Amino acid sequence: MKRVVITGLGCISPLGNSVETLWNGLLDGRCAIDFIRSFDASGLPVKIAAEVKDFKPEDFGIDRPMIRHNDRYALYALAAAKQAMRDSGLEVGKDVDSTRLGCAIGSGVGGIQTLCREHSSMLENGSRGVSPLFIPEMIANIASGNVAILFHAEGPNLPVVTACATGTHSIGEAYRMIREGRADAMITGGAEAAVCEIAISGFANSKALTTSEDPMAASLPFDARRKGFVIGEGAGIMVLEDYDIARRRGAHIYAEVCGYGNSCDAYHYTAPRADAKSATNCIKWALEEAGYREGEKVYINAHGTGTPLNDKAETLAIKQAFGLEAARQAVISSTKSMTGHMLGATGAIELLICAKTLQTGKVAPTIHLDEPDPECDLDYTPHVARDYDAALTISNSFGFGGQNACVALRKF
Numbered sequence: 001m002k003r004v005v006i007t008g009l010g011c012i013s014p015l016g017n018s019v020e021t022l023w024n025g026l027l028d029g030r031c032a033i034d035f036i037r038s039f040d041a042s043g044l045p046v047k048i049a050a051e052v053k054d055f056k057p058e059d060f061g062i063d064r065p066m067i068r069h070n071d072r073y074a075l076y077a078l079a080a081a082k083q084a085m086r087d088s089g090l091e092v093g094k095d096v097d098s099t100r101l102g103c104a105i106g107s108g109v110g111g112i113q114t115l116c117r118e119h120s121s122m123l124e125n126g127s128r129g130v131s132p133l134f135i136p137e138m139i140a141n142i143a144s145g146n147v148a149i150l151f152h153a154e155g156p157n158l159p160v161v162t163a164c165a166t167g168t169h170s171i172g173e174a175y176r177m178i179r180e181g182r183a184d185a186m187i188t189g190g191a192e193a194a195v196c197e198i199a200i201s202g203f204a205n206s207k208a209l210t211t212s213e214d215p216m217a218a219s220l221p222f223d224a225r226r227k228g229f230v231i232g233e234g235a236g237i238m239v240l241e242d243y244d245i246a247r248r249r250g251a252h253i254y255a256e257v258c259g260y261g262n263s264c265d266a267y268h269y270t271a272p273r274a275d276a277k278s279a280t281n282c283i284k285w286a287l288e289e290a291g292y293r294e295g296e297k298v299y300i301n302a303h304g305t306g307t308p309l310n311d312k313a314e315t316l317a318i319k320q321a322f323g324l325e326a327a328r329q330a331v332i333s334s335t336k337s338m339t340g341h342m343l344g345a346t347g348a349i350e351l352l353i354c355a356k357t358l359q360t361g362k363v364a365p366t367i368h369l370d371e372p373d374p375e376c377d378l379d380y381t382p383h384v385a386r387d388y389d390a391a392l393t394i395s396n397s398f399g400f401g402g403q404n405a406c407v408a409l410r411k412f
Contacts, residue, residue, distance in 0.1 A: 004178045005246050005412060006254040008088025008239030009352050010080040012191075014050035014232050014339050017059075018083065022349075023356050026364035027385045031338050033215040033230050038195060045204040048215050049195045050232030050340025052076065069133055070146065071111030076235035076345070077143035077191035078150065081105070085151060088239040088251065090185060092152050095249050096241075100184035102155035103148045104174040105237065106166040108344030108399070109194050110140030116198055143191050147237075155183045163399030164303075164341065166190045167236060167348030172260035172407050174240050184242045189348035191235035203231060206270065208307065216368065219341075221304035221334035222311050222376040223369050229305040232340030236348030238355075254355040255409040259290030259394075265402030271309055272398060276317035279396070282404035283321035286394055290408035294326050299357050299390040301350040302380070303398050304334025304366070305341055314396060315376045331388050333381040337367045347397035351407055354393035358411045363388045 011018070014032035015025035025032070033050045041047045057067050060079035067075065092098050114137040121129040136142055141159035148157055156177050160170040167190025174188035203209045210228035212218040220226040246253055261282035267273045292298075303314055319327040335353055342349060357363055362385055369382040390411065397405045 001179050002181060003243035004175050004240050004257040005243045006238050006257065006355050007090065007241050007246050007251040008084040009254065009355065010083025010087060010237045011235060011349060011352060012052055012055060012076040012080050013234040013349060014052055017055055019352065026335055026338060026353065027362060029338070029365050029367045029384060031216060031367060033218055033340055035215065036195065039197065044197060044200055046200050046209045046211060047213065048218055048230060050230055051195055052233050069137065071114040071137045072193035073107055073111060073191045074143040074146055076193060077105050077147060077237065080189065080235040080237040081147045081187055084187065084237040084239050090239055090241065095245065096185045098152045098154045100155050101151065101153040102157055102177060102183040102186045103144045103153050104158045104160060104170045104186055104188040105144040105147055106160035106170040106190045106344055107140045107143060107192055108161065108163050108166045109192065109199065111138035112194050112199055113196050114138045116196055147187055151187065153187060162403040163401055164343055165347060165397040165399035165403040165405040166344035167346060168351065168395060168397035168405035168407055169262060171238060171348060171351055172262060172405060175257045175260055178240055178242055184245055186240045187237060188240060189235065189237035190345040192343040192345040193233045194343055195231055195233050200231060210306065219306050219337050220368055221302065221306045221337050221366055222373055222380045224371045224373040226306040226308060226311065228307055229336065230340040232342040234342045234345045234349060236345055236352045238352065253412045255358045256412045257407065258410045259286040259408030261285035261406040263404045265404065267402055270400050272313040274313065276313045276320060278402065279313060279317035279398060279404045280320040282406045283317055283394065283396065286406040286408045287321065290392060290410065292392060296391045297389060298330045299354065299363055299388060299393045300330050300332040301354050301393065301395040302332050302334045303396045304336055306336065310398065311373065312375050315378060318378060327378055330379065331363055331381060331390070332378055333364055333366045335364050347395060347405060350395045354395050354409050357390055357393055358409060361387055361389045
């Protein structure tokens with residue numbers, strides 16, 4: 001089996017449109033949640049979100065035809081992929097053959113803004129009002145396809161769709177591609193742009209979103225006051241490489257990808273299992289593959305959505321996977337307290353955060369954790385960032401349909 005390392009990072013996020021601005025915002029404990037500005041949300045049951053701000057695709061070298069012919073989620077992916085490839089310094093044709101470079105970029109809902117726009121056009125103008133590019137702009141694989149076109153990545157292309165576990169599963173599957181020798185490098189992650197009327201209405205009507213009208217008391221992971229998540233948007237992209245290739249070309253290495261777990265609750269279409277059995281297995285499998293040894297210093301970027309059921313079940317899963325004493329020693333945080341829940345992009349952003357934690361020795365906090373839930377009794381890094389020299393990090397992601405994903409990184 002090949003060793004797999006991270007050599008490039010890129011992101012578009014509610015806290016900023018670069019890795020540096022995202023990371024600095026997290027360490028400062030800055031909350032990106034606010035009232036919705038991109039459209040009039042006055043008639044909706046939920047009026048707050050974690051929106052991407054000041055995003056101009058042309059600032060990332062995306063040309064006008066590409067801007068016109070892509071949904072916003074795909075533009076986020078393209079911009080983040082450009083950052084990650086530039087950061088990695090990987091040159092196609094020189095460092096890696098185009099047939100050995102692949103993409104695994106997923107989205108939980110794909111081009112939902114395009115769907116809404118074209119549906120309105122059809123109602124107003126009939127079938128002739130629907131753009132001939134409606135389908136390719138809407139489909140959830142088009143971001144991965146267009147990134148592959150941009151970088152001439154002719155190797156494996158595997159856009160994953162597993163709801164809120166999408167980004168983590170995408171990176172896990174890309175890791176396996178390289179580990180098993182099916183590719184030498186992968187551009188991987190997740191992207192989402194679902195801050196729109198129909199998505200917010202659907203999530204709100206299913207009681208998944210918080211109805212808080214205070215942006216600073218809305219996303220409350222592990223807090224007794226939590227009542228639902230805050231929808232966010234963005235993209236997180238990584239470049240993964242065969243370690244031998246990265247070493248030969250002198251690439252900067254952020255961390256080593258060393259473990260991946262993938263399981264299903266097979267229980268309910270939205271609620272997690274109360275016994276956390278499948279989530280526990282998912283975490284265990286990632287730890288076993290990573291060669292985890294009890295006593296190692298571990299950071300966990302929790303799924304931590306701020307929903308009543310998730311946070312209790314995830315706490316239980318961590319305890320069962322590590323054992324109670326080791327779970328109490330782990331340092332945990334939910335960065336969704338600052339970024340909101342970016343759906344299919346969230347796992348990729350949070351793995352990027354794990355890589356930065358290993359690189360810098362700093363842990364981003366869980367802000368607004370003022371009233372800890374007695375059933376969520378682990379170390380969630382409340383309020384402020386801390387120094388912590390982790391040897392191993394894991395990122396958990398759980399999605400509708402009972403999808404569970406966990407990826408482990410080691411300090412390089």
